[in-house]
Amino acid sequence: MKLFCSLPSPFARKVRALAAEKNIALELIEVDVLDPASPVAALNPLRKVPCLVDDAGEAWFDSAVICEWLDAHPGPRLLPDEFAARMRVKRIEALADGLLDAAVLIRLENVWNGRTPEQRSAAWMDWQWLKVEGAIDELERHIGRRRFFEGEALTLADLSVACALDWIDFRLPNRPWRDKAPALAAWLADVSSTPSLASTAPAQPKA
Ligand SMILES: N[C@@H](CCC(=O)N[C@@H](CS)C(=O)NCC(=O)O)C(=O)O
Known part of the structure; x- marks a missing residue:
């Protein structure tokens, strides 16, 4: 695949x-999505x-x-079978993905070369950041003292939130979030040693 x-x-x-x-081997094909000639255009409109x-x-x-498609393959389940638990995992995934949608818009506003520096809108970026902060508040309330977002084992909810928060640190380091979300920060520090997350962590920019 x-x-x-x-x-x-x-x-x-x-x-x-x-x-x-799940121990599924994927062949990674790296593309530049902002290149109009990217091969992804022929695969995903x-x-x-x-x-x-x-x-x-x-x-x-x-x-x-x-993720749902891959999870149907043999191996540990990252989406619970039980309906209510499954939907709660997917709701956390939606929150993490939505947080990222807003954060990616902030980054694109800064780096997309279709905009001139004068066209980049700080007000738009702050509006998007409000969404990120709202999602982080909700995740902070949810995690409390729990080890996992749903149930007693790692699920797609945990993977989604960890990937979202790490990306904020990676791409938007001037937008701190930990002071307002200490439980989430502690949870992230703990979950980050999970091998599947540690082995996929974004490379830190060189100092
Ligand atoms: N809802 C999508 C979001 C994917 C997404 O925004 N990917 C970014 C890269 S992190 C992208 O390809 N952006 C290109 C663009 O917006 O033109 C998903 O969950 O896969």
Whole structure:
């Protein structure tokens, strides 16, 4: 199976971490999604990564769909079978993905070369950051003293939140969040040693 991705993409990292948990080998094909000639355009009309191409050549997106698709393969389950628990995991995943959607918009506002410096809007970025902060508040309330977001074992909820928060640290280091979310910060420090997360962590920028 081929995963079209970029290595820093937090959505792709979520898929890679889930595949690692299940011991599924993925062939990574790195692409530049902002290049109009990216091969992803022919696979995903939304021109976004991750995009998985299965062994029959069928393309799957977005990251939530890919994760569910991979989780149906043999190996430990990252999405519980029981309906209510499964939906609670997916709700946390949606919160983490939504947080990232807003955070990615902040980054693109800063780096997309279709905008001039004068066109970049600080007000727009602050509006997006409000969403990030709202999601972080909710995640902080939810995690409390728990070890996992749902149940007694690692699920897709944990992978999603860890990938989202790490990406904020990686790409938006001037937007601190830990002071307002100490439980979440402690949880992240703990969960980050999980091998599937440690082996997929974004490379830190060189000093
Ligand atoms: N909802 C999508 C979001 C994917 C996404 O935003 N990917 C980014 C990279 S991190 C992307 O490909 N952006 C290109 C663009 O927006 O044009 C998912 O969960 O896979």
